Amino acid sequence: MKNYEEVVGIDVSKKTIEAYCYHAQVHKVFVNDVVGYKSLIKWVLKVTKTSSVFYCFENTGYYSLKLALYLHSQTIVYVEESPLKIKRSSGIVKEKTDLIDAVLIARYAWLYREELEPSAVKSMSHLELGRLLALRDQLVRNNAGLKGTLKELKVLLSSPSTDAGCLSLKRSIDYLEKQVKGIESRINEILLQDASMSKNYELLTSLKGVGFVVACQLIYHTGNFTRFASWRAFSSYCGTAPFDYQSGTSIHRRKQCHYLGDRKMKSLLSMASVSAIQHDSELRLYYKRKLAEGKDKMLAINNVRNKLIARAFAVVKRGTPYVVLQQHVA
Template sequence: MKNVREVVGIDVSKNTLDATLYHVKQHAVFTNDDKGYAQLLSWVSDQLEVDSYFFIFENTGNYSLKLSVFLSSKDLVYVEESPMRIKRSTGLTREKTDKLDSYMIARYGWMYREELEPSKIKPKEFQELGRLLSLRDQLVRDRSGLKSTLKEQMHLLSSPSTDSCCKLLVRSIKHIDKQVQHIERRMKELLETDDSLQTNYNLLRSVKGVGLILSCQLLYHTSNFVKFNNWRSFSSYCGIAPFEYSSGSSIRRRKQSHYIGDRKMKTLLSMAAVSAIQSDQELRNYYHRKLEEGKHKMIALNNVRNKILARSFAVIKRGTPFVNIAATNY
């Protein structure tokens, strides 16, 4: 996007869109629906030439998804950027309004216009897969809360099996179990609709510690392994890649992962690492070898997490299932 002469920054909220033309310094507010999108395009086309600009806005989940779908249907160039990237580029700001936010978004787009890549809407299968994963996470959290409440009630009562509250809690937990199972079945059905997704899913399941949910999360976040070039860049995205921290001659800290990252992916990879250490002889030996070297348990576990990512990307790149050579020789 090196030849653009203008940037349209949009601050997306639930009901409205605040749009700002960076150089023209024009601002307008539109509704966050199809009617507002049409008015937005009309407002922009009245002031700018065709193909001389691009839209940029923050990824705000469902609020920005509708706008992305509309712009894609019109074959318009847009960038859906991470809110944190834009926020960290603004520097020190004391005031916050939707109008100012739209200007800062436009400013970010102009400053980094040569580095930004146009965004593309994910296929419907990926959109549904993302919604299913999000809904399943919500149900699992709700189920955990109900189980904790049930456990507390059982400690307080002498005969919890006959208590009406306990009965309702048990019934609710069983209902959520059925809903989670239904979601997981639908996720498998979605994977079967695309040969590439199904093939990559089967390859991922061959890696020890990688189950249904982690496989689906990997497929979703990597857009079926086309969004990231290698496992190291995805490790950085997840927040498990170690980085050096040094300055001058006095500050020399050990390498550690940055706190910014996808917490859900980090948690899933931690669970996968624990499972792999128990079931995979090679990873178990690797983990204990790191401990014997004096590594902290969390550092050794993080090494296993990266090993699992490396294996996952490797099987996708080769197109063949993972084979544990150590176990085969044994």
């Protein structure tokens, strides 16, 4: 991005976007829709008087996705950056407004322009996969809450089978279960329609402990294994990679995982690790060996998590299912 002459920082909200041109030092508010995006492009060309411009804005989910889709359709270069990275590069900021946020985004993009890479919109199938996985997770959590309420009512009531509240809860639970199955069916259709996704799904499910949900989440979070260069990079993203903590000669702690990371993915990998320890003889021996070395259980489970991540990347890179080595020892 170093060859560009101007950058436009954009603070995206639900209804509006605030744009700020870094060198021209002008700003303007636009509506967060296609009409507003067209007006934005015309305004930028008018005030900057150059076509060597790139845009930068924070990833705010659905609010910024519309803008990214439009810029992508017009082949306009943009960078969609993590809000945390921009916030931590801004120093001490005592006031917060949309204009200040747009200024800080433009400043960040210009100062780090040599390190930034242009962003690209994910494929429509990939975006739908992410939406369906998020919706499925929400429905499963809602259903678990209803099941807990029903269980409590059954203890309190003498005849729960005829109670109107219990019957209503049962109907709601059955309905949500049907909705979850419908979402899973659509996810399977998406995987089948994409040959690469389908193949990677089969490879991932060859691993003990990796089922439907974990495999789909791995495919989504890794961009079908194109987003991360290595399993170590993905481990860092999930928050399972240990890092050094030392300063001088007096401070030297043991390696620890950083608190920043994708908590959802980390939680899923934890459950997958527990399942793998139960059903995979190699990982079970590996886990017991770590415990024998004096490591606590959570640290040993984290080692298994990283083993699973490494195996997932290995089978996808190799293109062949995982084979338990102990079955082939002479």
